[in-house]
Amino acid sequence: MDYKRLLTQVERTLAQIEGSENRRLTIEQIAETIAGNFRDELGITGGRVYECDDDGNYVLVGRFGVSRGGPLGIIVPRDYRPIELVLENGVVVMDPTDPGVDPVLEQQLGARRFAAVAAGDENPHVIGFDVSPELSREDILFSLSLIRYAVNQRLRAERFESLIVEAQRIQQSILPxxxxxxxxxxxxxxxxxxxxxxxxxxxxxxxxxxVLGLAIADGSGHGLPAALVVRDIYMGLRMATDRDFKIIRTMEKLNHIIHRGRLTTKFVSLFYGELETGGILIYTNAGHNYPFVLKKHKFEALANGGPVLGPTPDATYTRGFVKLDAGDLLCLYSDGIVEAHDRSDREFGLDRLKRLVKTNRDRSAKEIGAEVLYRVARWARRSEDDRTVVIVKAVP
Incomplete structure (x- = not known):
């Protein structure tokens, strides 16, 4: 049998299954699909699905194919030898005469042979299969190993998709x-x-x-860990402003939060400032790309602050001040703007960003920001990093 070709067919078939937030339902759909589509190739006619209960025992929760047997809800002890072996090895094939097999229990379950796989990485379900009596133990083990691999790949893909959806939900909930x-x-x-x-x-x-708070941050990495650490920044800033913390104390609190976190993303750059209606901006910069103010005849970098959040629990920060007069423009940006590379590996760079902003200073904030994103997208050979830009323009 060409197991490589068969594995490809099984994976393609399982990929068509509509996912469910309930892992048991997904596993039952997978098992039913395997029994219905690969009966001849794998020698499988049906089977049973077992779920781990709160006591660690396994409960019969479903059947598929042409499986028969006693009522759902039968409990199989975790120390039942076939269960121990399938949890330990991932696959198991045992006959009624093998040591540790209880023929009476197997008859209740409707199984002539205990052939099963563990499905899932944490508290795995057990899928028991009814297999053709003509198959050798070696053939059954090959089939079971193939099934286990395909099932776990499908479950991991679904888990990854759910994490991405959750990360998107988190991000959409916190962006303005x-x-x-x-x-x-x-x-x-x-x-x-x-x-x-x-x-x-x-x-x-x-x-x-x-007074309006302005923030821009860049968490190392992508995906759910980055989304979660960004959520921590969002919540920390909101809590600090609700409690009327000064910006230095706010930054120190956030640094402790990120440092104590258990996520892999533990390095976050953050610029935070408070803009008064009179144009005074009080700010602190935790390792973020220096925002700049375009004044009438010069650029001013907003560099006062300290290190990125996370690595050092006792990091200290300073604050800075700048006055935005009518016509002045504040540009906040992430490193994905200035570090974008073209096909010749040249960076877009801070100087090019400044020239672009200066050239467009008479346009609206939205037009300036959109022009920056457009020019960077045209410059870059591919999207290597997230790109964020915030424009604040003091109008006459």
Whole structure:
């Protein structure tokens, strides 16, 4: 038998199954599909699905194919030798006469032979199969190993998809849904993720009628870990502003939160500032790309602060001040903007970003930000990193 070709066919067939949030239902669908589509190739006519209960024992929760037997709900002790072996080895084939097999229990379950696989990485389900009596033990083991591999690949793919969906949900829930209307300023921001889920984050936080919080952050990595650490930043900033923390204390608190976290993403750059209606911006910068203010005749980098959040629990931070006069423009950006590479491996670079912003300074904040994202996208040979830009323009 060409097991490689058969494995490909099984994987393609299982990929067509519509996933479910309930792992047991997915496993039952998988088992039914295998029995219905590969009966001749694998010698499988039906079987049973067992689920681990709160006591660690296994309960008969479903049947598939032409399986027969006693009522659902039969409990198989975890120390039943065939269960021990399938959990230990992933696959097992045992006959009624083998040591440790209880023929009476197997008859209740409707099994002539205990042929089973463990499905799932944590508290696995056990899928027992009714196999053709003509098959040798070696053929059965080959079939079971193939099935186990295909089933676990399908379950892991579904798990990954659910993590991505959860990460997207988290990110969509925390990114600003609208641009704030703030007297005397034209404001716009956007994140373009490199993958389905971004490690970048920006926020506008109304603190009072006369103070608006501005934040931009970049968590190392992508996917769910990055989304979770960004969520921690979002919640930490909101909590700090609700409690009227000063920005230095806010940054120190966030640093402790990230440092104590158990996620693989433990390095986060963050710029946070509080903009008053009069144009005064008080800020601190935790290792983020220096935002800049374009004034009438010069650029001013916002560099005061300290190291990135996470690595050092006792990191200290300083604050800085800048005044946005009418016509001045503040640009916040992530490293995906300035570190984008073209086909010749040249970076887009900070100087090019500054020239672009200066050239377009008379346009609206949205038009400037959109132009930056457009030019970077044209420059880059591919999307290697998340890209975020926030423009704050002091209007006359």
């Amino acid at each position: 849904q609208r641009v704030p209307q703030y007297a005397g300023f034209d404001i716009w921001g956007k994140t373009v993720p490199a993958e389905i889920v971004s490690g970048d984050f920006y926020d506008f936080i109304p603190i009072t009628d006369s």
